[in-house]
Amino acid sequence: MNKKKTLFGLDSKSYEHDFDKTALKTLKALPGFDKVVNFFLNWTYIKWHIVELQGSNFLVTRESCPELYDLVHDVADTLDVRPLPRFYTQWGYNINGYTTGYKEDTILVLNSGTIDLLSEDELRYVAGHECGHIKSGHVIYHTMGELFNSAISQIPVVSSFTTPIYYALMYWIRMSEFTADRAGLLACQDIDAAISGIIKMSGLPIKYFENMNKDAFIKQATEFKQSFSGFTDKAIKTLTIAGSSHPWTVLRAAELLTWYESGEYQDILNANTSSECSACHMQIPAGVKKCPYCGNEV
Numbered sequence: 001m002n003k004k005k006t007l008f009g010l011d012s013k014s015y016e017h018d019f020d021k022t023a024l025k026t027l028k029a030l031p032g033f034d035k036v037v038n039f040f041l042n043w044t045y046i047k048w049h050i051v052e053l054q055g056s057n058f059l060v061t062r063e064s065c066p067e068l069y070d071l072v073h074d075v076a077d078t079l080d081v082r083p084l085p086r087f088y089t090q091w092g093y094n095i096n097g098y099t100t101g102y103k104e105d106t107i108l109v110l111n112s113g114t115i116d117l118l119s120e121d122e123l124r125y126v127a128g129h130e131c132g133h134i135k136s137g138h139v140i141y142h143t144m145g146e147l148f149n150s151a152i153s154q155i156p157v158v159s160s161f162t163t164p165i166y167y168a169l170m171y172w173i174r175m176s177e178f179t180a181d182r183a184g185l186l187a188c189q190d191i192d193a194a195i196s197g198i199i200k201m202s203g204l205p206i207k208y209f210e211n212m213n214k215d216a217f218i219k220q221a222t223e224f225k226q227s228f229s230g231f232t233d234k235a236i237k238t239l240t241i242a243g244s245s246h247p248w249t250v251l252r253a254a255e256l257l258t259w260y261e262s263g264e265y266q267d268i269l270n271a272n273t274s275s276e277c278s279a280c281h282m283q284i285p286a287g288v289k290k291c292p293y294c295g296n297e298v
């Protein structure tokens with residue numbers, strides 16, 4: 001396993017995207033939003049959804065699949081995510097994952113294709129992206145979005161009453177991806193792995209994985225951003241109209257590269273100093289006198 005720098009005490013506010021923060025503020029300020037949140041939270045469907053997940057997917061534990069368990073929990077440790085989410089895999093060969101659950105009980109689900117088709121650092125990027133949603137408290141609203149999507153066609157009262165909330169929620173869910181991508185980069189600590197992970201998600205056929213041209217994709221992302229005059233609301237609005245399952249990969253790559261190049265990513269890595277314990281080789285917070293894992297005097 002490639003050891004990463006553990007970001008002890010990492011505060012999600014230090015990297016949350018402005019578009020995410022603004023859209024969430026707008027969403028929460030909409031009349032009736034609290035009622036809708038409570039409606040979904042009290043709705044037994046949310047519990048059924050979790051039961052369904054538990055009954056259908058593969059629970060990854062140290063016993064059932066130790067290598068994968070250790071890798072994903074190492075990602076959660078790197079980002080200082082507490083408590084650790086329960087982790088499931090589900091069958092599917094698009095590179096994808098999601099988080100669900102409520103309150104402290106969070107669940108991270110990765111498609112089996114995500115694990116088979118990505119390198120270790122690319123997988124850290126995707127698992128880190130999902131842990132980023134958990135760390136920023138996005139999970140409850142994402143779960144609401146999923147339930148909304150399944151309820152809106154079935155319950156006309158829900159759809160007419162909540163249409164503005166629905167659209168504001170879907171818009172924010174997209175904005176929250178920018179924040180989660182930054183968490184993914186902080187987890188894998190390798191911009192090349194983050195970009196190659198996004199390239200695979202965006203549709204590069206498997207037989208070309210070996211000859212991937214990252215520069216060409218970066219050029220596509222840069223040109224996309226320029227064509228929307230410096231990444232204004234126009235790009236966001238155009239893509240918000242697109243179907244909610246659209247992955248937005250090029251736009252996400254462009255936005256992640258901008259953040260990386262701004263130096264903020266490196267500042268966060270530099271601010272969270274840690275060192276390696278000479279006895280157990282775990283990453284420990286800088287300045288501690290005793291290793292919290294093995295008790296070794298540092």
Ligand SMILES: [Zn+2]
Nearest residue numbers: 129133177180
């Ligand atoms: Zn996401």
Ligand SMILES: [Zn+2]
Nearest residue numbers: 277280291294
């Ligand atoms: Zn130690």
